[in-house]
Amino acid sequence: MSDLTYRLITAGPSPYGRKVDVVLHEKGIAFERVYDLPWAEATHTRRHSPLEQLPILLPEKGEPVWDSALIVDWLEIMHPDPPLMPQVRDARIHCMRRRTLGERIMEIAQALIFEVHRDPPAEITVDRLTRKIEGGLSALEKLYDHRTGGKLECDQGDIALATTLLCWEFIIAEGISPPLPILTWRGKHRAIDKCVFKMEARPSFMKTAPQAMQVDIAGEVAV
Ligand SMILES: N[C@@H](CCC(=O)N[C@@H](CS)C(=O)NCC(=O)O)C(=O)O
Numbered sequence: 001m002s003d004l005t006y007r008l009i010t011a012g013p014s015p016y017g018r019k020v021d022v023v024l025h026e027k028g029i030a031f032e033r034v035y036d037l038p039w040a041e042a043t044h045t046r047r048h049s050p051l052e053q054l055p056i057l058l059p060e061k062g063e064p065v066w067d068s069a070l071i072v073d074w075l076e077i078m079h080p081d082p083p084l085m086p087q088v089r090d091a092r093i094h095c096m097r098r099r100t101l102g103e104r105i106m107e108i109a110q111a112l113i114f115e116v117h118r119d120p121p122a123e124i125t126v127d128r129l130t131r132k133i134e135g136g137l138s139a140l141e142k143l144y145d146h147r148t149g150g151k152l153e154c155d156q157g158d159i160a161l162a163t164t165l166l167c168w169e170f171i172i173a174e175g176i177s178p179p180l181p182i183l184t185w186r187g188k189h190r191a192i193d194k195c196v197f198k199m200e201a202r203p204s205f206m207k208t209a210p211q212a213m214q215v216d217i218a219g220e221v222a223v
Contacts, residue, residue, distance in 0.1 A: 006031040009044055009056040012211035013176070015106050015167035016068035017055040022159050023072050025204035027079045031057075035213060069103060072156055084156045098143050098157025105136035106164040113177045130182045137189060144191035154202060161192065162199035170210040 008024065008031050010017030024031050038045040038052055048056045049066035057065040057074070065074045076085055086092045112129040115121050140161060168183040177183060186193060199205055 005060055007034050007058040008032070009034050009036050009048065009054050009058065011035060011037065011054055012213040013167070013170065013174070014054060015163045015210075016053075018167070018208050018210060019068050019159055019163040020055045020057065020071045020075075021208045022163060022204045023075055023084060023156070025207060026084060026154060026159075026202075027075060027082060029075070029079055037213070069099075072159075076156075083152065084154065084159065086152055086155060094143065094147070095155045095157040098140060098147075098155075099160040101136050101140050101143070102157060102160030102162075102164050105133050105140075106160075106167065108132045108136070109164070109168060109183060112180070112182075113171070116178060116180065130180075133182050137185065137192065141189040141191050144189075144195055147191070147195075154199065154204075158195055158199055162196045162205065165192070165196050166200060166205070167210060174212055 006024070006029065008017070008020060010021065010033055012035060021033070034044065036044050036054055038054055043052075045054050045056065046052050048058065048064040051066060053066065055066075055068050055071060057071045059065070065071050072084075076083070086095050108129055112126065112133065115125050115129060143157075165185050168177070168185065171177040172179045172183060186196075
């Protein structure tokens with residue numbers, strides 16, 4: 001355990017927040033979670049992030065760190081042990097590719113869900129976004145077929161992929177997203193399934209299951 005303490009501004013269902021939460025757990029870093037809602041009047045997010053987005057990591061001393069990818073990189077520099085990024089060049093690049101795909105398909109899925117909620121959705125946009133996710137998943141399947149993660153049991157690529165896919169499962173179960181075929185991934189990609197199956201059994205994933213948030217009229221949140 002490190003003796004530095006942190007606050008993590010996050011939201012119960014946020015896959016980006018969960019990614020950081022998992023990294024903090026994997027590295028054994030003490031922290032306190034603060035739940036927030038970025039678009040509420042009383043939000044804390046606006047005070048700490050120029051992008052008005054969570055997650056935000058607040059170190060005891062020093063500047064807030066915002067954006068999940070930057071937070072994960074920052075934590076890797078500040079708390080290198082245990083490493084979540086391979087040291088050896090090829091394994092490192094492999095991990096960076098997997099992490100980028102895992103993160104981007106989450107963002108594209110978010111755009112797709114917004115689009116299908118529009119009345120009426122633009123079919124051309126839905127098709128394009130669906131194709132991008134399909135492309136991302138097949139690229140990930142190929143990479144996972146030849147995963148060269150070095151000696152690490154769990155790396156940043158695995159965490160990005162699993163937090164994204166488990167988020168899709170959660171938001172479909174909660175009725176936040178319709179069960180779009182492209183987002184119902186389980187059982188369709190052998191190597192991806194294997195990775196997520198392994199990740200969700202880790203204590204860091206078991207302790208950070210996504211949660212629905214209740215929002216009160218003043219925009220304050222409780223879990
Ligand atoms: N690229 C950002 C995306 C974060 C993000 O989209 N967070 C959502 C909550 S899950 C948010 O704060 N949305 C409010 C907004 O975009 O204004 C990251 O990885 O941290």
